[in-house]
Amino acid sequence: MSPSRRVRGLMSARRSDAIGSSPPMPPCSIGRAARRLAFGGATGYRRTQSHGSDWRNEIMATQHLNAMQRLQRAGDTQGAVRAAQPVASEQALADNAVAAAASTDRLGRAVVWIFGFYLIGKIFYVFSGGSAQPADIILAGLGFVVVSPAAFLSFLRREMTLTLMTIWILLVNLVWFMITAKFDFLGSNLYYVFNLVIVVAALSARWRQIELFDRVVPWMIGASVLIETLFLRVGGSGGMLRSIGTFRNPNQLAYWGIIVLSLLLVLRRNKPRLIDVPVMLMVLYCEVAAASRAGLISTLVLIMIWAWFYLSTPTKRLMGMALGTLLIVGVYTSNNILRAAESGAESSAIGERLQNDNDESQVEERNYDRLYRFYQYTVLGSGEGQISRFVRQGQANMEIHSTFGTLLFSYGIPGLGLFLLFIVTIFRRVELQFAVYLLPALLYGVTHQGLRFTLFWALVGIMLSMARETSPSLSGTAAGGTAAGGAAPIGRRERGMAFLAERAGRR
Secondary structure, X not given: OOHHHHHHHHHHHHHHHHHOOOOOOOOOOHHHHHHHHHHOHHHHHHHHHHHOOHHXXXXXXXXXXXXXXXHHHOOXXXXXXXXHXXXXXXXXXXXXXXXXXXHHOHHHHHHHHHHHHHHHHOOOOOOOOOOOOHHHHHHHHHHHHHOOHHXXXXXXXXXXXXXXXXXXXXXXXXXXXXXXXXXXXHHHHHHHHHHHHHHHHHHHHHHHOHHHHHHXXXXXXXXXXXXXXXXXXXXXXXXXXXXXXXXXXXXXXXXXXXXXXXXXXXXXXXXXXXXXXXXXXXXXXXXXXXXXXXXXXXXXXXXXXXXHHHOOOHHHHHHHHHHHHHHHHHHHHHHHHHHHHHHOOOOOHHXXXXXXXXXXXXXXXXXXXXXXXXXXXXXXXXXXXXXXXXXXXXXXXXXXXXXXXXXXXXXXXXXXXXXXXXXXHHHHHOOHHHHHHHHHHHHHOOOOOOOOOHHHHHHHHHHHHHHOOEOHHHOOOOOOOOOOOOOOEOOHHHHHHHHHHHHHHHO
């Protein structure tokens, strides 16, 4: 049965049920419908390409009918009567379908709260840095629970660039494992498969309950930032030059601050509330405590991005960016004063690092020199393992401190090219004012390896869920799209109404 015929059947069945002229429809599997609601299933993605969001509204209508029947069986006569009232317009049917889907998707609400608590648990490191932490494992397991295998395969087909990048990484590491018989290459493969699951879990968590997710998660971000700030104030730096808080090293603390602040501003749609201001200030404090130069620069870029898109006029934007710069300098200066008062230090953490470092030492310390000393590996990749092959005598046995450098050296031009192409596809599909919040994390990745940090991939998954709020096939007058026919952001109700209006016009 075609999608249009099935939906017409659902609509006519609902109207006939309302007047009692025919028996109610037999219930279908709510669990299966909920999983399809998360990703659309194997057929859902194919249908999305030609019919916009038909599959999603079809499931909403099905769930609305099933909710009415459950109320009848439970003896809630008044609730069943309200659910069975005749629809006055296509808008009302779309609204009822959305409300029914949201109210009956208990699993979706639970997933949102689990993701929120994941953000709090993410700040506590139990295992070594770079390894999956307990909170990461819980989120990945959640992905397996709420996403069916067919839906996961559909995701891989839709996000073909990300899929090809992962396949290339797996092949390169597998080949080098067969050459060297070193199992650390297979361990690297597990990281990328794991983070692919994190992307799917984050996407599904938001897509099931968009409104609830955007309302709950910012509060959880605020709670995690408050806890981390308290740890930094109570524990201090522990006599070290740089503070680590609940993390294993200060770079993780700095990277975490950049991503949670980006996530907060994205979910607030560039319009943070008054309660978010202390959260933003606490994130700045965490960045200064970590004494990360890349972290402070990336945070400054993040504030400039927010000022550019939030403030309406060029004058206000310049004032906002200047205020952000002064804010970072002020927090940085006050933190140095506190440290000097507590420990008698003559210089700040960042100042001391700047005095002791130079360009040449940075190149060797971060192992950038491998890119030209072993340039032959930049073609197809050296694999991510057995680092001792490239370590000079007396040099630390460490990887390249760069996301892009690691991709180029370990997976060659194809690996880096596919990653950059994937980032470009996100910018093409997501509104610029939201997609641009990936830039601070990517900027931080220039001087640090952030590919194994699962929170980055969770941010990517949320970006992909925002991309699906834009439906090119429904853009236009009926869906509130642009006159030029480009993709415009469409809410759930607008998608439902546009779909029903389109089907009514075809009858």
